[in-house]
Each structure stands twice: as C-alpha cells, then as structure tokens.
Amino acid sequence: MKALALVTTLVTGAILLYGTMDFPAWGDPQAPASAHLSPHYIEQAIAETQVPNIVTAILGDYRGYDTMFETVVIYCAGLAVISILRRSRS
Amino acid sequence: MKLLQERIKHSKFGESIIIETTIRIMVPFIQLFGLYVIVHGHYSPGGGFQGGVILGASFILIGLGYDFKTSLTRMKEKTNIILGNLGALIFTGVALLCALMGGLFLDYSVLDKLIPLGAIEWRSFGIFLVEVGVGLAVMSIMVSLFWDICSGGDLDEGL
Numbered sequence: 001m002k003a004l005a006l007v008t009t010l011v012t013g014a015i016l017l018y019g020t021m022d023f024p025a026w027g028d029p030q031a032p033a034s035a036h037l038s039p040h041y042i043e044q045a046i047a048e049t050q051v052p053n054i055v056t057a058i059l060g061d062y063r064g065y066d067t068m069f070e071t072v073v074i075y076c077a078g079l080a081v082i083s084i085l086r087r088s089r090s
Numbered sequence: 091m092k093l094l095q096e097r098i099k100h101s102k103f104g105e106s107i108i109i110e111t112t113i114r115i116m117v118p119f120i121q122l123f124g125l126y127v128i129v130h131g132h133y134s135p136g137g138g139f140q141g142g143v144i145l146g147a148s149f150i151l152i153g154l155g156y157d158f159k160t161s162l163t164r165m166k167e168k169t170n171i172i173l174g175n176l177g178a179l180i181f182t183g184v185a186l187l188c189a190l191m192g193g194l195f196l197d198y199s200v201l202d203k204l205i206p207l208g209a210i211e212w213r214s215f216g217i218f219l220v221e222v223g224v225g226l227a228v229m230s231i232m233v234s235l236f237w238d239i240c241s242g243g244d245l246d247e248g249l
Contacts, residue, residue, distance in 0.1 A: 050130045050214040059137065064196040068181055070139075071224050075178045075182030078231030082171075085243035 113153060113155040120148040133215065138224025142177075144238040145225065146232030151234060158247055167245060174230025180223030184216060 016083040025033035041062065057073060061066050121144075128141030153161035186195045193200030198216025199209035207215065237245055 014098055048210065048213065049217070050210050051217060053132055053134065055135070056131050056137055056217060056221075060220050061196075061198065061213055064185070064220065067220070067224070068185060069194065071181050071227050074172065074231055075227050078174065078234055081235055082239055085238040086245070087243050 101228050109155050111187025113151055114171065117148050117152060120151070121145060124148065124225075124229075128221055129218075129219050132217065133207055136219035139228055141221075141227040143232055144231040145234075149229075149233045150236045153240070158237075158245075160239060161237075161243065167234070167237070173226050174234070177223045177226030178229070180226070181220050184219050184223070188216075 024033075028034070031066050041058060044053060045054045045057045049057045051061070124141045124144035124147075127136040127144055128138055131137035131141070137234075146168050149161055149165055152164055157240075177233055184198070184201075189195045191200045191203055198213045200207045201212045201216060205212075241247065
C-alpha cells in the first residue's frame, strides 16, 4: 500500500512538473499575465486610486473581494480554535 | 530600584530583570511600529495583515517575557474578541455600505455621496478603512490563538 502511495505521488509530481514546462519564462514581458492587466494597474493605479503603493491599491481596491475573504478565513480559523480549545472552569 | 527588587521578589515568574525591563521598554515602540505599518501601507510596504501581526506579537511578547496573567491584564479576553469581531465587521460593513449606497460591492467611490471628499480620494480612504479592519481582526486572532494554545484553553496559567 505504501509503495502504491509513493508511485501515485511520484506520477502526480511528474505530471505537474511536465505541466510547468508550458509556462512562460520567468519575467517574460510577453506573458499573458504581464500583457493583460498589469500595464493598466501600473499606469492607472495612481490616477484611479491615489495610492502610490500599487500592491496596496491592488490588494485593497482592485482585488478587495479577495482580501475580504482572506480576512474572513483568518477570522473563521480563529473562531474555530477558540470554540474547540476554550473551556471555562467556572 | 528598590521597588523593582520588591516586585521581582513577590512575582511568581519574574526571574530576569533584564528581560522584563527590556520588554517593558520595547512594547510601546513595537505597538507604535505596528500602527505605523497599518497606517503607512499606502506609501510603503505594509498594510493590515503585517501591522496586525506586529501588534499581536507585542502582546505575545508580554506573555512570553512576563507570565500569562500579565498579558491578560494588558488586554482582556472579552475586549480582544470584541476587537476581532469589529475588525471583520468593519471590512464587510464598508463593503456592504458601498453596495447599499448604490454602487458595486467594495466600490469605495460611491461613499462620496455619504461624505463628499471626492470619488478618487474615497477610493484611497476606503482602502485605509479596510486595512484598519484587517489589522484589528488579525491582531485579535493572533493573540487569542496564542492564549488558547499555550494555556490549553482555560486561560488559567500558561507558559
């Protein structure tokens, strides 16, 4: 059974590594990620949000939905730990 | 000095004057730095998550350097949980307010109808409000994770 798990892991890892070969090169300016939205953010972030730090502008404004649920995930994790561990003596 | 010696004699865990004094001097600066990181996130690396962790770490430092009870006297458990809820509520509340004011969810520029500052200024200020909420929530969760795990859940005595 252990050997089966090892083989499954190795095959999955090999497939994933094979998949990364199709990725664009590191820092490629023609890659879809840097050609699609990044120029808009870099050029328009200050004009649209008046925030000099583009990372904050993207996190807080353009991708605010993502940040909101990050906060909710942390909040839920904390609530889960409190509700599992906390017990009162009295 | 005499007062310090007496306090050390009577306290249960106070074995090192150096550590306690260092922490007592450092904690206000750590908290100030945490607030700076939250507030200055618009201009430098930082923001709610990082600043909240720094703020939480200051309370964890009190708990590690002194004893568990001392960190509870600096921040009550109830206050801590209220702050955490308030933080999550600020974020979702601002987002919902944007939707109620007639814009998209999380589109801060419609809050201009509520307080006229200018639509673009509101996008900047909305990010600030949201970061404060994130900072409060992260700080509270960090501190309560430390308290609950190190005391086994009864907040009676810990490390």
